[in-house]
Amino acid sequence: MKLLVIGGxxxxxxxxxxxxxxxxxxxxxxxxxxxxxxxxTEYTDNLVIEHGPDSVVSYRPEALxxxxxxxxxxxxxxxxxxxxxxxxxGNKLRPLPAxxxxxxxxxxxxxxxxGILSIPDKLRAGFDLVLPRKLTTxxxxxxxxxxxxxxxxxxxxxxxxxxxxxxxxASVDDLSLDAVLPSLRHNEEKHRALLLAARAGRPRGPQxxxxxxxxxxxxxxxxxxxxxxxxxxxxxxTIITGEMVEASILDSHEYDAVLLAGGVGSSxxxxxxxxxxxxxxxxxxxxxxxxxxxxAYTEDQIGTGAxxxxxxxxxxxxxxxxxxxxxxxxxxxPEGQVLLRAFVPARLGAIASAxxxxxxxxxxxxxxxxxxxxxxxxxxxxxxxxxxxxxxxVGHLTRVAAxxxxxxxxxxxxxxxxxxxxxxxxxxxxxxxxVGALLGVDSVVSSGDSRV
Ligand SMILES: Cc1cc2nc3c(=O)[nH]c(=O)nc-3n(C[C@H](O)[C@H](O)[C@H](O)COP(=O)(O)OP(=O)(O)OC[C@H]3O[C@@H](n4cnc5c(N)ncnc54)[C@H](O)[C@@H]3O)c2cc1C
Numbered sequence: 001m002k003l004l005v006i007g008g009x010x011x012x013x014x015x016x017x018x019x020x021x022x023x024x025x026x027x028x029x030x031x032x033x034x035x036x037x038x039x040x041t042e043y044t045d046n047l048v049i050e051h052g053p054d055s056v057v058s059y060r061p062e063a064l065x066x067x068x069x070x071x072x073x074x075x076x077x078x079x080x081x082x083x084x085x086x087x088x089x090g091n092k093l094r095p096l097p098a099x100x101x102x103x104x105x106x107x108x109x110x111x112x113x114x115g116i117l118s119i120p121d122k123l124r125a126g127f128d129l130v131l132p133r134k135l136t137t138x139x140x141x142x143x144x145x146x147x148x149x150x151x152x153x154x155x156x157x158x159x160x161x162x163x164x165x166x167x168x169x170a171s172v173d174d175l176s177l178d179a180v181l182p183s184l185r186h187n188e189e190k191h192r193a194l195l196l197a198a199r200a201g202r203p204r205g206p207q208x209x210x211x212x213x214x215x216x217x218x219x220x221x222x223x224x225x226x227x228x229x230x231x232x233x234x235x236x237x238t239i240i241t242g243e244m245v246e247a248s249i250l251d252s253h254e255y256d257a258v259l260l261a262g263g264v265g266s267s268x269x270x271x272x273x274x275x276x277x278x279x280x281x282x283x284x285x286x287x288x289x290x291x292x293x294x295x296a297y298t299e300d301q302i303g304t305g306a307x308x309x310x311x312x313x314x315x316x317x318x319x320x321x322x323x324x325x326x327x328x329x330x331x332x333x334p335e336g337q338v339l340l341r342a343f344v345p346a347r348l349g350a351i352a353s354a355x356x357x358x359x360x361x362x363x364x365x366x367x368x369x370x371x372x373x374x375x376x377x378x379x380x381x382x383x384x385x386x387x388x389x390x391x392x393x394v395g396h397l398t399r400v401a402a403x404x405x406x407x408x409x410x411x412x413x414x415x416x417x418x419x420x421x422x423x424x425x426x427x428x429x430x431x432x433x434x435v436g437a438l439l440g441v442d443s444v445v446s447s448g449d450s451r452v
Contacts, residue, residue: 001025001439004255006245006270009037010424011416012261013228014066015431016237019259022439026237027255031244031262035229038385039424041222047339048220048332049294051383053424054325054341055079055214055221060425062432063224064215070227072217079212083327086311087116088370089158093306102181103147103160104198116158116314124152128193135177135188140394143181144173150194162312166320168422169288169345170391179396216329221424250274250412257411257438261431264390264418271412278406278414281399285418287387289346293319293363295377297338303372310340311370318351318362319344322371340367340377356382390418413438 001024005012008030016028034040038052056063067076085100086093097110105111112122128150135146143164147156160172168175177184187197217223233239247270250258260267268282302308310328312321325332325339333339342363346352351362360380367373400419407413413434417423420430435441 001257002255003027003257003259003435003438004029004245004249005259005261006249007031007037007260007262007266007416008035008229008239008241009261009263009416009427010039010225010228011427011431012037012259013225013232014428015259015261015415015435016239017066017228017232017235018432018435019439020232020235020237022435022441024435024439026232028232028237028239029243029245030239030241033242035239035241036222036225037263038388039221039225040383041220041225042381043219043222045296045379046334047296047337047379048325048329049339049381050220050325050341051292051294051381052385053221054323054329055216056424057213058215059213060423060429062425062428063423064425066228066428067217067224070224070231072223072227075218075223077216077218077329079214079328080330081211083212084306084309085212086306086309087158087162087314088311088317089116089314091315093311093370095306096312101198101201102163103155103184104151104194106198106201108195108199117154121152121154121158125155125195127152128195131193133188133192135185140176140178140397142173142394143175143177143184144171146177146184146188147172150188158314162314162320165347166312166343166345168391169290169347169389170286170393171347174286174391174393176392176394176396179392179400218331220332245270247271247273257413259431259434259438260412260414261416263388263416265387267414267416267418271407275406275410275412278403281403281406282414282418284399285396286391286393288389288391289352289384289386290389291344291352291359291385292381292383293342293344293359294379294381294383295340295342295363295367296333296379297340297373297375297377299336299338301374302338307371318348318359318366320348322367342367390422392422411438 003019003024003026005016005028016026019026040051042049085096094115097105097114099106134149147160165172191197264282264285268279271279310322310324319342321343323341344352415431415434416427
């Protein structure tokens with residue numbers, strides 16, 4: 001079986017790695033000169049700069065499993081245990097409640113005592129305990145609509161939107177419950193109240209204080225790309241960079257099957273004339289944009305206190321959050337240096353499309369106000385990810401089913417963040433499943449919950 005993989009991001013590389021392992025003859029073609037796609041780690045001035053993802057979640061096994069398989073087990077890095085994540089609301093930085101899940105803390109006390117919610121907010125969230133079920137039909141609804149009913153608008157504005165909307169670059173009022181957080185439907189079905197479900201699902205036994213589910217790799221996420229690319233090459237995969245694949249390749253007899261791993265726009269374009277139905281539906285998936293701004297300072301320019309850990313915004317700001325990379329991960333900068341990452345999703349409005357100098361000024365002013373940062377950063381990077389992040393809006397799973405049906409009888413499969421989850425573990429899982437389908441081998445990867 002001769003397989004062509006289009007795209008050398010993590011999805012394409014993981015797909016090629018899996019396919020060669022299963023005995024296929026594989027060629028991978030990447031349009032740009034760099035492998036990794038959105039996974040892009042820059043090494044400069046002894047800094048480790050992440051232009052894209054900086055971590056993976058540990059509760060999905062695919063990414064860490066791949067890292068271990070590639071001999072990177074001892075390079076897996078946990079978030080620094082001293083780090084606390086803050087939420088900024090009412091002009092104050094307040095720690096996220098301990099044992100916070102994606103929507104609710106698993107333990108009641110941290111929720112009762114958090115200053116992020118007012119007493120009326122907490123009382124409204126408590127209605128959850130008595131309200132009847134909302135999801136009485138199988139119809140998809142938005143996460144926002146569901147959570148406003150169960151927990152009230154403040155929980156959505158102060159927790160769900162910054163935490164979940166941030167990942168998908170969209171408002172929870174648009175995001176699909178069934179595609180993004182299917183566990184919420186299950187929890188309501190089983191426990192009715194989400195507060196009861198959170199308690200029932202909490203980890204048993206002694207917990208490591210502030211344990212974060214996020215993991216990175218020493219040297220950043222680029223370490224994974226280098227390892228999988230190296231292993232793929234040495235298993236005999238031909239990797240070609242700097243060449244954009246055109247749609248005509250799908251008609252060539254050179255390959256028996258094709259894995260389309262170039263992203264939503266790329267796959268829609270390649271399939272437009274061959275499987276127009278799939279291409280049209282792909283075109284209906286809204287794509288969002290985001291900008292990552294990196295700033296390097298010396299320690300004496302930064303104030304101390306809560307802000308030095310980084311925070312998420314639950315109020316108007318020119319950023320959706322600030323990560324202090326040097327507080328989150330070890331060895332990202334030399335001693336005495338501080339590396340910050342600011343996120344500016346398109347949904348913040350005009351600031352997201354402002355020219356570089358205006359954007360930088362707004363972020364520096366904000367950092368001065370919240371963190372007491374003085375003076376100029378000695379290094380800055382602005383990475384604009386334009387129209388590349390699929391938003392799973394209400395009805396997403398119906399669209400996915402139609403795309404998959406349209407491709408069923410073809411030797412072409414789509415993998416990556418388009419369909420079943422935007423996180424790196426989801427992308428790897430989708431690549432393995434697609435390769436399994438193309439090669440006629442049952443994949444061992446289960447279809448997952450798209451939580452990132
Ligand atoms: C700012 C940001 C932060 C993120 N943070 C996280 C995070 O912390 N954790 C996490 O799990 N996920 C995160 N994500 C999501 C994750 O990075 C992406 O979902 C994932 O990297 C997508 O990988 P991919 O290989 O499918 O696509 P891409 O990385 O986009 O790779 C696709 C590749 O295909 C190439 N290509 C496209 N068309 C063609 C063609 N016709 N011919 C040849 N080559 C082509 C492109 O050049 C590109 O290199 C983040 C995303 C962004 C943008």
